[in-house]
Amino acid sequence: MKHSLLVTRAALVNGLLISSLASAATVEFWTAQTQTDRLKNIELLASTFEALNDGVTVNVVAVDENEMATQMAAAVAAGTTPQLIEVNSEIIMALGEEGIVDSKTHQGVINDIGKSRFHKGALTTLTSPSGDYYGLPYHGWIQGIWYRKDWFDEKGLAAPNTWENIETAAKTLTDKANNQYGILVGTKQDSYTEQVFTQLALSNNAAEFDAKGNLIFNSPATLETIQYYNTLAKYNPPGPQNWRARDYYLQGKMAMFFYSTYIMDDLSLAEVAKGSLSSENFKELSGGTFDPNLVKNTAFAPIITHKSAASYGTLSGLVALKTNNADDTQATKDFIEFMYDPASYITFLHMAPGGMNPMLKGIAEDPAYLEDPNGVFTLYGADKMKQIVSGFDDIRSFSVVKGKTFPASGAFFAKSVIPRMIYDVTIENKDPQAALDSAEAEMKTIMGE
């Protein structure tokens, strides 16, 4: 109900602002949101836009995030490139380097909306070395450690915000004989592993590039991080793991885990958590019942400090692609601006309250935003939300060093160089230095291409 009200408001506002477009144009929009309910929401937004703009058709296509790069390659080769995609920043930077992104449209949107309204760090993340915008930041999440505060208190453990605290707690709370695990760090060869590693590496001042763009990944700081990571992995549930193992936490079999703000939804709502324990996330299903006190007993440590304090998050952006049709390009630009209109923007972000955080300033304090349909934000409070979102002014990652971006980092990500290195060390017992050497060699090969 609330959604349709918001959309109606959007319709009224936009109807006054945008005069109808003259001729027929098509916007094919690939979104990484593949869940049915989210797709329905996006389609609702698309048809609202169509209703406001005569002759414009918006086709929403769901493409799995892991498939996006492959599907794009096929589409470009076949001459059926979509006009607009929504995908994570690493893929955006990699696509930008392939020369198929329409930076002019992005610049136009930024001029219309106002550069200062975007969170600075978010915009920098999607800027090319020569200052072009490879994409427009749309929504993002912050990662940190979510932990069982009641267990920590019981054992007199400090919050897991330093390397020492994390290791002590993981060790203390692991009891393998009783099927209890201290921590979850990623050990499968997928992106979750890279996300966990990145935050720890940044807190140890390890980096992929220096400000001049030299590859400095093979450093004592990185090696130290790998060794530390390997220690933590010993307190993991057995075998290679990824984010799906967070269900062990919901079952009360794990003390802490790295996760994004997307978990807020799952933790807040017994109903949502029950869904997560039964439907798509088949693998860890125990049939166990949900613990209603879990929210109360869960705390969040977003910043990890070792040599420096590091928060980590990532964002997804909207990317207009080059087309041969000026009408399509114009329609795409209008559609993007429609998607940034507060009413439609909030409708989109409310698909995953807490998980999808706004990239435009002011949205997080908007009363309409704070009244999400699941009541998540009421539970966490406006101040907490503002604090989480402000992280995007100063977000750190491997691809941005002192305000300069290094798109090669996106290519490393796409080729899972770091996750494979971690997998080799934690699961295959490869020597950390040897694994680091081969990761560096692989990075050099990718850069050489």
Next chain:
Amino acid sequence: MSSILVKNEARLGLKLVAPAVGIIGLLVIYPILFNVYLSFFDVQLNGSKTFVGLDNYTDLLGNPRYYHSIGVSVIYLIGTVVGTTVLGLAASILMNQEFRFRNLARGLILLPYFAPVISVVFGWQFIFDPVNGIYNHVVVDVLHLTDTRENLIGNPDSALFVVILFDIWKHFPIAYLLFLAKLQSVPKDLYEAAAIDGQNAWGRFWHVTLPELRFVIATVVLLRIIWNLNRFEDVYLLAPNVETLPIFTYYQAFAGIVDQGGAAAISVIQLLVLVGLIWLYVRKVLKW
């Protein structure tokens, strides 16, 4: 026949095969040739190409993971082909005996083969889940055989064997089906004659059943080799860290941004192997 008639007939023949030749040329020959061409280039998504000579090939052949994946593939092939053949043979001989509910049993054996891969893979993952799975529950909590919970599917040392076991379980019914069909056509008097000659059950199997089945067994083995050399979905879904050749190719070529030149080089090499197998198939299987 006059030469005009022969000529006319030849011309008609050409016209009749022309569409087929055209379609094969367009859909098979052209892509293969274009693929060979691409394998000498570094290809960007926007279509621009840089000639790199044999670099794509030397990169591939200098990659230790490539050889590792060949080794894994060989173990996988031997394990699965031997396993399915032996189990299929045993099952077919058993099911060739007279007993009550034989038809029901014959049907039930086929179930794993017809069940969708994705659903049985999830079933196996449930069973072997390290924290909640029934396997660890039975081994650790009920039978107390060991204190440590194992992630058999995740652990790279055991994963290959789980994957082999899975393939045997999933695909032995096809071997069983082919063997049983042949067994049913073996004349009863051959067994009677062997019995009169004083052969026991083992002797009858060795001297009657096996020679009769020889060609079917050879066909099954050859087919299984060809299928399993390219088997992707079972392995990738169950244990993506078991890098057989097709999985390696996938990671190398299609993970992340597609390296079209490198992928082309891999597929050219794969094509050569496949051509060898097809040649074998045409010469052997189709001649039997």
